[in-house]
Amino acid sequence: MLRDITIGQYYNGKSFVHSLDPRCKIIALAVMMVLIFTAHGVVDYAFVTVLTCLFIALSRVPLSYIVKGMKPVWLIVVFTAIINIFMGSGEEVIFKAWVLSVTKEALFSAFGMMLRVILLVTVSTLLTLTTSPMVLTSGIERLLKPLEKIKFPSHEVAMMMSIALRFIPTLTEEAEKIMKAQAARGNDIEGGGFLKKVKGMIPLFVPLFVSAFRRADELAMAMECRCYQGGSNRTAFKRLEYKKCDTVAFLFMLTVVIITVIYRMVGFLL
Amino acid sequence: MLKCENVTFCYESEEGENRIILDDVSLQIEKGSFVAVLGRNGSGKSTLAKHFNGVLVPQKGRVYANGMPTDEEKNLFEIRRSVGMVFQNPDNQIVATTVEEDVAFGLENLGVPYEEMHKRVNEALKSVGMYEYRHKEPHLLSGGQKQRVAIAGVIAMKPECIIFDEPTAMLDPKGRKEVMETIKKLNGEMGITIVLITHFMEEAAKSERVIVMDKGKIVMDDKPGKVFSSVEEITRLGLDVPAVTKLCNLLIKKGIDIRGEMLRTKECAEALDTLLREREC
Amino acid sequence: MLIELIDVSYTYENKAPHERRALNNVSFKVEKGEVWGIIGHTGSGKSTLTEIMSGLIKPSGGEVLLHGEDVSKLKNPMSKIKGKVGLVFQYPEHQLFEETVLKDICFGPSNLGLDEEECIKRAKEAMELVGLGEEYATLSPFELSGGEKRRVAIAGIIAMRPEILVLDEPTAGLDPVGRDMLFKMLGDIKGKLCESIVFVSHSMDDVALYADKVLVLNEGSVLMQGSVKEVFERSGELEAAGLDVPQVTRLLIRLNEMGHSFDKTLLTPEAAADAIYERLKG
Structure with missing residues (x-):
C-alpha cells in the first residue's frame, strides 16, 4: 500500500529528459509551476496540459507509473x-438542491483546480522520476551556491535532502513491518471512528520515530568514519555539464515563457 | 598497525553512575593480520572497535592507529582514511541512492579527482563482486549485497586496515557466507589488516588470531585452535565452540587420546577414522 | 489439531525480485503440544507462512483451518484468529512504544477488549514467564538492553494468551547465551501457556535441538516435513538445496563415507560422542 507512492522515487532510464542537467530541469519545473498556477481559461489549460504531456512523452516514463x-x-x-x-x-x-447550487462557472473553476493540482503533481513527480536523487541534490546545491555568500548552508541542505530521499524506501518498508507487527497485537486502524484511528496511529509512529533516530545516529557515525566533514574540499562523482540538449531545453522553455507572456499581454490589453 | 595502551572507557548513565565498558585494555595488531574479537553482547567488543579509528576516545590510556594517536583532532582525517569501518546494520551505512554513488561517497570526501574517482569506484565494486549492480538502488539489494557495497565504499578509500563491527549479525546464512568470503579475500589477496568483531565462533575460527573479551577485559588471545580447545572456558564465557571441537573434548574427557586442533569437520573425521581403525585392528 | 493449512498459496506483487516471496500449495498442520521449526532460505516463504497462519494476510488459494474451521475466506480473518495465534515478528523489540513495560505488554490484551484488571493480570503473568521481574513493570522499555527488550516484546504477545505462538527468527542478533535463554524461555511458555510453538529459523542447529517437527521450505514449496529424525535422515537433500546441516551430522556422514556405520540422525555433540565412545571401547 505504502509502496505505491512514487513521489521522490527515481525511474531509471535514458531518455532526453533523463539526460538533461538537473539545474535545467529544476528551472523548467519552476517555470512550469508558475505557468500552471497562473493558468486561467481554456487556452491556458490546454497549453499547460499539452506541455506536460509532451514532457511525459519525452521522459519515456510509462503513464501507469505516474498515475x-x-x-x-x-x-x-x-x-x-x-x-x-x-x-x-x-x-x-x-443544478440546485436545498442551499447548495452548482453553477457553470464553479464547475469550470473546479475543473481548473483539479487539473492544476494534477499537473503540478505530475511535473514535480516527473522531475524526481527522471533525476537520480544524488544528481538532483547536486543540482539544487549548485543553484543555491550563490546564497552561500549570505551564509546559507547550501551543501548541508542538499545532503539532508539526498539522505531523506535515500531513506524513504527503507522507512516505508519499516512502517509496513511495524503496522503488521502491531496488527498482530490486535491494533486496528481500519475500523472505528476518527479518534480511534488517531489512537491507533500512536503504536505506529512511536516505534517509527525511535527507529528513525537510531538510524540517523548510526548513519552520522558511518559518514564520519568515511571522512565526511561537510561541504569543503569535496569533489563530485557526478559532474554537472551543460550539454547541447540543455541549451535546446533551455531555449524551448524560454520560447514557452515568451509565448505565454505575449499571449497573456495580448489578452490583457484586449 | 593498531595499538591500545591501557585503554579504559566508561559510559556515564543518566543516574550518574559510571559503567566501565573497557577496563585497562592493551593490545597490538600487526599489519596484514586477520584478528577476530569474540565476545558476548555487552562484553565491550564493539566499544573497543570504535576506538581504533577515533570514533571513541578513551578516558584513560591511548590508542594509536598507524602510529598516530587518535586523541589528536588533526589526525582524525588520515586515521579514518587508513582505518575503515563496516558496521552491523547494512541499511544505516549506505548514504547514497545508487550503489556506485555510495561507493564514491568516501572518495568525494577525500577530494579525489573525477577520473581517479571513477576508476577507484569501479575497481572496488569489482573486487567485492558488485560491479553489475552499480546502478541499482541499495534498498533493492539483499543484506549480504548491501554489506558488500559498504565494504566497497571502504576499500575504494585504499585503507590499510578495516574494522568490521559485527558485519554479519543481521544477515542470513547466505549473506554471512558472502561477507566472510569477501573479508578473507581482502586479507589474503589485498593484504588489508582485518579486525573482525563477532559473536559467531564459526567466523572467528577463520581468523589467524582470536581475542576473547569479557566484561571489558581481554581474557584470551591466541590462535583459534588454541582458544576453542579450551571448551569449558569458552562455554563459561557464554560463547559457542564448534560442535566437533565440543565432541572431541567430550571424548578426551572420557579418556580417548585425540590430539591436534579440532575445528573443522574434515580434520575431526580423519582423526576419529584413524582411532576407529586402530580399534578394529 | 490446532491449525491446519491445506494447499495454501500466496503471490506477492510489485516487490523487489529478491523478496518476491510466494507460497505454492503448502500443507501442514500443528497438533497440540508440538514444537515446529520452519527452515529455509531468505525468500523461501517462511515469513509469509507465519503471516498467513496468524491471519495478517489472506492466502490467494487454499484453506487455513483453525480448530477445523476455515478462516481464510472470512472477510476479516484477524477477528477470528486474534488472540489465538500469536505472532512475534523478527526483531520484535522495534515495535515497543509505550511509556512503561507493563503498559506495553497490556496493549495486546486490551485490544482483545479485556478490562484493565484482567490485562494487568495477564501482563504480569507474561512478564513472569519471560523472566522479567516485577521491578521492570514501571521502567521505560527504551532503557532496557536488547535482550530484555525482546523479552518485553514476546511478553506483549503471550499476554494475549495465544494457543499457538509463532515466532519469526526469534534469535536474530542474540549471542549464544541469549539464544539458549530464549529457547529455555519458550520451553517454559509452552509448558504453562501456549499449546504449541512454531518458530522460523536459519539455523539447523537450533531446529535440531529445540524442535520436535521440522518444515523445510524451498522456493515457496514444502521440500520436506516430519520429525527432526525423519528430516535429518535426508540430510543429503538438505545440502543439495543449499541448506546447512548440523556440523555433528556432517561429521557422522563423513565417517560413514569412510566406511563406518553411525546413526546419522544423532544431532548433538553429546549423543555423537557417546556413540563414538561406545564404538571405541566396545
Whole structure:
C-alpha cells in the first residue's frame, strides 16, 4: 500500500529528459509551476496540459507509473474539486438542491483546480522520476551556491535532502513491518471512528520515530568514519555539464515563457 | 598497525553512575593480520572497535592507529582514511541512492579527482563482486549485497586496515557466507589488516588470531585452535565452540587420546577414522 | 489439531525480485503440544507462512483451518484468529512504544477488549514467564538492553494468551547465551501457556535441538516435513538445496563415507560422542 507512492522515487532510464542537467530541469519545473498556477481559461489549460504531456512523452516514463504516483493525492484533488463546485459563485445555475447550487462557472473553476493540482503533481513527480536523487541534490546545491555568500548552508541542505530521499524506501518498508507487527497485537486502524484511528496511529509512529533516530545516529557515525566533514574540499562523482540538449531545453522553455507572456499581454490589453 | 595502551572507557548513565565498558585494555595488531574479537553482547567488543579509528576516545590510556594517536583532532582525517569501518546494520551505512554513488561517497570526501574517482569506484565494486549492480538502488539489494557495497565504499578509500563491527549479525546464512568470503579475500589477496568483531565462533575460527573479551577485559588471545580447545572456558564465557571441537573434548574427557586442533569437520573425521581403525585392528 | 493449512498459496506483487516471496500449495498442520521449526532460505516463504497462519494476510488459494474451521475466506480473518495465534515478528523489540513495560505488554490484551484488571493480570503473568521481574513493570522499555527488550516484546504477545505462538527468527542478533535463554524461555511458555510453538529459523542447529517437527521450505514449496529424525535422515537433500546441516551430522556422514556405520540422525555433540565412545571401547 505504502509502496505505491512514487513521489521522490527515481525511474531509471535514458531518455532526453533523463539526460538533461538537473539545474535545467529544476528551472523548467519552476517555470512550469508558475505557468500552471497562473493558468486561467481554456487556452491556458490546454497549453499547460499539452506541455506536460509532451514532457511525459519525452521522459519515456510509462503513464501507469505516474498515475500510480497520483494515488495519495486523489483525496486532496477530489476534496478541492467538491469544495470548488459547491462554494463557487456564478450566474448560470445548472443544478440546485436545498442551499447548495452548482453553477457553470464553479464547475469550470473546479475543473481548473483539479487539473492544476494534477499537473503540478505530475511535473514535480516527473522531475524526481527522471533525476537520480544524488544528481538532483547536486543540482539544487549548485543553484543555491550563490546564497552561500549570505551564509546559507547550501551543501548541508542538499545532503539532508539526498539522505531523506535515500531513506524513504527503507522507512516505508519499516512502517509496513511495524503496522503488521502491531496488527498482530490486535491494533486496528481500519475500523472505528476518527479518534480511534488517531489512537491507533500512536503504536505506529512511536516505534517509527525511535527507529528513525537510531538510524540517523548510526548513519552520522558511518559518514564520519568515511571522512565526511561537510561541504569543503569535496569533489563530485557526478559532474554537472551543460550539454547541447540543455541549451535546446533551455531555449524551448524560454520560447514557452515568451509565448505565454505575449499571449497573456495580448489578452490583457484586449 | 593498531595499538591500545591501557585503554579504559566508561559510559556515564543518566543516574550518574559510571559503567566501565573497557577496563585497562592493551593490545597490538600487526599489519596484514586477520584478528577476530569474540565476545558476548555487552562484553565491550564493539566499544573497543570504535576506538581504533577515533570514533571513541578513551578516558584513560591511548590508542594509536598507524602510529598516530587518535586523541589528536588533526589526525582524525588520515586515521579514518587508513582505518575503515563496516558496521552491523547494512541499511544505516549506505548514504547514497545508487550503489556506485555510495561507493564514491568516501572518495568525494577525500577530494579525489573525477577520473581517479571513477576508476577507484569501479575497481572496488569489482573486487567485492558488485560491479553489475552499480546502478541499482541499495534498498533493492539483499543484506549480504548491501554489506558488500559498504565494504566497497571502504576499500575504494585504499585503507590499510578495516574494522568490521559485527558485519554479519543481521544477515542470513547466505549473506554471512558472502561477507566472510569477501573479508578473507581482502586479507589474503589485498593484504588489508582485518579486525573482525563477532559473536559467531564459526567466523572467528577463520581468523589467524582470536581475542576473547569479557566484561571489558581481554581474557584470551591466541590462535583459534588454541582458544576453542579450551571448551569449558569458552562455554563459561557464554560463547559457542564448534560442535566437533565440543565432541572431541567430550571424548578426551572420557579418556580417548585425540590430539591436534579440532575445528573443522574434515580434520575431526580423519582423526576419529584413524582411532576407529586402530580399534578394529 | 490446532491449525491446519491445506494447499495454501500466496503471490506477492510489485516487490523487489529478491523478496518476491510466494507460497505454492503448502500443507501442514500443528497438533497440540508440538514444537515446529520452519527452515529455509531468505525468500523461501517462511515469513509469509507465519503471516498467513496468524491471519495478517489472506492466502490467494487454499484453506487455513483453525480448530477445523476455515478462516481464510472470512472477510476479516484477524477477528477470528486474534488472540489465538500469536505472532512475534523478527526483531520484535522495534515495535515497543509505550511509556512503561507493563503498559506495553497490556496493549495486546486490551485490544482483545479485556478490562484493565484482567490485562494487568495477564501482563504480569507474561512478564513472569519471560523472566522479567516485577521491578521492570514501571521502567521505560527504551532503557532496557536488547535482550530484555525482546523479552518485553514476546511478553506483549503471550499476554494475549495465544494457543499457538509463532515466532519469526526469534534469535536474530542474540549471542549464544541469549539464544539458549530464549529457547529455555519458550520451553517454559509452552509448558504453562501456549499449546504449541512454531518458530522460523536459519539455523539447523537450533531446529535440531529445540524442535520436535521440522518444515523445510524451498522456493515457496514444502521440500520436506516430519520429525527432526525423519528430516535429518535426508540430510543429503538438505545440502543439495543449499541448506546447512548440523556440523555433528556432517561429521557422522563423513565417517560413514569412510566406511563406518553411525546413526546419522544423532544431532548433538553429546549423543555423537557417546556413540563414538561406545564404538571405541566396545
